[in-house]
Amino acid sequence: MAASENQEGIIQYVPFMSFVHPSFWHSLTEMKLDVDKLNENTKQIWGRFTYRSSIGAVFEVDGTSFNKVPENEQLYTNIKGTIMNKNTIEEFKSIDKAALLNSVGKELWASLQDKSWISKPSSLLKFIILSFADLKKFHYYYWFAFPAPSQPTVYVKNKSANITTQFDTNQIAQITQSYKSLELEQKCFFAIVKNNDTIQLKTLSDLLDTKDGLQKDVDVSSTYFVFNDPSSGDNPGWPLRLFLAALLEHCPSLVGSEIKVIGLRCSATGGVENSHSFTVVVPKDVKAVDAAGWVGWERNDKGNFGPKLANMSSSLDPVILADTASDLNIKLMKWRLVPDIDVDVMKSTKCLLLGAGTLGCHVARDLLAWGFRHITFIDNGKVSYSNPTRQVLFSFQDCLNGGKKKAEAAADGLKNILPTAVSKGIAAHIPMPGHPVGESLKEETINNIKIITEAIADHDVIFLLLDTREARWLPTLLAAHYGKIVINAALGFDSYLVMRHGIAGSPPEESPSVGTAFISGNSLGCYFCNDVTAPGNSLKDRTLDQQCTVTRPGVAAIAGALAVEILVGLLQHPLRINAPAVYNLNSDTEDVPPEMQGVLGPIPHSIRGFLHSYQTVAPTCAKFKQCIACSETVINKYKEEGITFLLDVFNSGNYLEEVTGLNELHLSAEMTDILTLSDEDED
Template sequence: MLLNFFVLSFADLKKFNYYYWFAFPAPSKPTMHLREICSDIKSHLDTNQLNDLTEGFKLLDDAQKAFFAVVKENNRVKVKTLTDILNDTKGVKKEVNMQEIYLVFADPSNSAKPGWPLRLFLAALLDHCPDLVNSDIKIIGLRCNITGGIEHSLVFNIQMPQEIHPMEGTGWVGWEMNEKRYFGPRLANMSASMDPKVLAETSSDLNIKLMKWRLVPDIDVEIMKTTKCLLLGAGTLGCHVARDLLAWGFRHITFIDNGKVSYSNPTRQVLFNYQDCLSGGRKKAEAAADNLKLILPTVNSKGIAAHIPMPGHPVGESLKDETVSNIKFITEAIAEHDVVFLLLDTREARWLPTLIAAHYGKIVINAALGFDSYLVMRHGVCSSSQEGAVSIDNSCVPGGSLGCYFCNDVTAPGNSLKDRTLDQQCTVTRPGVAAIAGALAVEILVGLLQHPLRVEAPAIYNSNNDSNDEQNMQGVLGPVPHSIRGFLHSYQTVVPTCTKFKQCIACSDIVIDLYRKEGIDFLLKVFNSGTYLEQVTGLSELHLTAEMTDILTFSDEDD
């Protein structure tokens, strides 16, 4: 009865949190003192006596093993129950000499101090035997090891108090402290083993963990979890990229798209289903974010319905406020994320995010599709001092000097949807092209994040697999190309590399400086004129100087 305890508990079953607070009650008085430092039991009992104590302890009934007594007789030891030495009512039996008796308690402590049960034992002993006041008694703290040995037990010499007080006025102590050393409940969070969402999160990382354990021990798993990805476009490319990001361990994915899910989408765009097409169709960005959570509930995904303003698409007064609002949405989103994926239908839709990402120095991964071809590339992120730089031996281009999607162009993007029927405005591709391009876009990002130079990772200029320099440029997952062009009709892939173009209409210093200086006013000029970018970057003069008549025939503004 002395070893009773209380426990207050509460189970928060929704969050799999279990709160519990133990109390091992003991009276605050009387106060006892250790007469001397505890001593080893071997200094009191020899080997034979220890054996006697061990055997006698084993023969005791389980209800008696917590508290009992030991008496030395003729160099031997006898184990006695408390009933053998105490009267039924009060006091010690007359024939018992307490100076020859060791009181024993099962001691749970593993330090030099006695365990909590001794406090209860002595309080109960004084209550039953008031004549023990102001006396010394010997206590054995019995400590059994795994094999049943008691050689680690300790002997305590206790000085009983000089007077005792009525138990009715005694206070009680014994509430356990929590991990913060305050009196309060402890928490057992069982979500890791019981919450299906947490189990799904843990299990989804199994492939990457096996990759690290078995194949690529130097891979940084955590960087994928903390990298925030912004996907501009939630169509065929956006859906494939999102799924591959999820498989690589990325957990922050945001979609921007202003389209709605149509009946033709679910068979190609893998994040949508038939239900998303009903009632006019859900917004693609929102549906993609929600359906991503159905695959992995712990992913941090959201969708933003916004239109991306484009060069050559004039903005009238009626659309000006909406356009300015969309620009702010896109700008804030790019600033908040680490990586921007350009997965849009048209060339001109990629211009604004390319410029803003260059302004903020963000990683940009671009993917574009043809009928049976694709382009996947990363944009250079650097200062202007590295523009156009190539390594001394022309073997590679530093990561900061790589060109963007528009660096190979000598014309500004125009309205590619002008005078086209609805079926002509739709991107028509072989079904496998988007899956291939989406996968390569994610692999380029992962290779970049795992490279020791990160965004400064160089791209091979003249590829030579036997080159030592090329091997030195490799990251954990190998070299990171600047761009990948694939041709499905011939099943061929090439990896061209190009440097920044100082007159680029998207990432050149001229354009970025004008954007920083004029802001939205500069953007509105670009949207309202298909030739403004060519004028400010000097491309118009370049056309006249070089007499590039053939190139001008392919201009988007040419009727």
């Protein structure tokens, strides 16, 4: 019988419909930001399909598609594919789609010439995703292709029929059981041989000669070629197109004949009773695959050949969106500008901000921008009507009903900006030297000391952002005792000081000679190392303007930003808190040896700025052996006496000078002045 007779028509394959789970876009976003960056190389991914009676030939990808090994789910067929994610929308649009598909198709076909598909039938199927991810808007442009040759053209005889017309109930049950026992790699394409009432499932390796054609004992008239069919209609699914092309290429004897085909459609229970049988008629003048072009680009929702758009900004959890997008700036830095930057160290570093005023608010906002997520505030004040215009975490609502507590309001303000921030506020008063503690305040003071001590011990970085000099003494001592990173910022009317403290417990070096280029991190001085007097009550007998920190509005913003930048530079330095500070640091850092620099450059000890002249200097100073806050003497005294020592300091403005020997230093200086004056008189 001629191939052109009794033909129903050219076979119509049911194309795949892609379905992309939201988790796929999450994984692609993470991969692009953290791994691929500017790399546009193709990446291997996995997709899968199964038969569904209600929705047709759906091909799925999800968050697990990027796994090296596919997730094996019952009744699903896993297919290996590639994704080509472009850096710009212009590249995505301009690429020659037909040429791309042809090149991929030819590579696929060339790889099948080694006949490996016979032992691994699933390798016949491939897919491509061409994509562009707009990570600012969470818009994902994508286009699926399922490469298949346009030839050979074959025909289907009569209409498809249910498998029950070819096999009885027992045979169908036998097929179901045998199919379940097949290895995963063989379930995509195989064969059923029917001899009278006996049924036998054979792999393609059993059926085909690895060199050429069918095995000698194969009877085509009793053999059904089987493929996993995702189609739910009368026409066969797309996988048959590749299967027939490979079969006819490998078995020239099938040309001009009829081939029995079964589209295996497994129900949710694993039964195959929904499967369909087809009789495929192969014409004698069939064209070879090599002479054909390749097809397979998916149609979009409008029925045209074109890409699709996934707008995930409306369907993803807005909290997740905010958290992902908030790190975009830092990850983009890592792509091209600072590839060695450690993004994760910021996320895991716990910051304690002592002071939730103008400085505290600015520092907290900058910490968020750098990717810090653990931020705690300590402040005993309340939000007043004068605060929100300068203190950027507060609003008018925070001032009502007597004002919310600043620490709590600041923490709430941070979480309103970024809900995934881990932030809390602690209302506590910081006891200060020279501010006597009477019996009535003793219990409250001891409780505040315990709260502050526990908070400093639980955090990695301590920011001193307080109004007065004496308020910085206790946290400086405690942070030195626990070996914490300390970043200090202090404001004047039009000037500021930002500095990092050295490490307590390390012996201070002698004052360096003129030729010394740097001071090691363990020998840097603290905020009090330049003073030779103990802090006293600086608020006593002061007017309102003298009690408040009155500054030009820009000073706090500048100082807060620099405080955070020093911390980030420190965390990105291989020596961390031990990072050295270079003398005479200026804009030309080329003279600074590489070992002195971190990923973000050299890190100063301190920065002093003067807004009236728009000048900045970066002085460096060593530890002072008789420092009233970080010296060995003071720390040992605290270790030995604890709260008793602290109460003595609070009750007496001169106690620290006695402990550290500053009194003797003062007397020595006065005696020198007297002797010098006497000499001048004699002259």
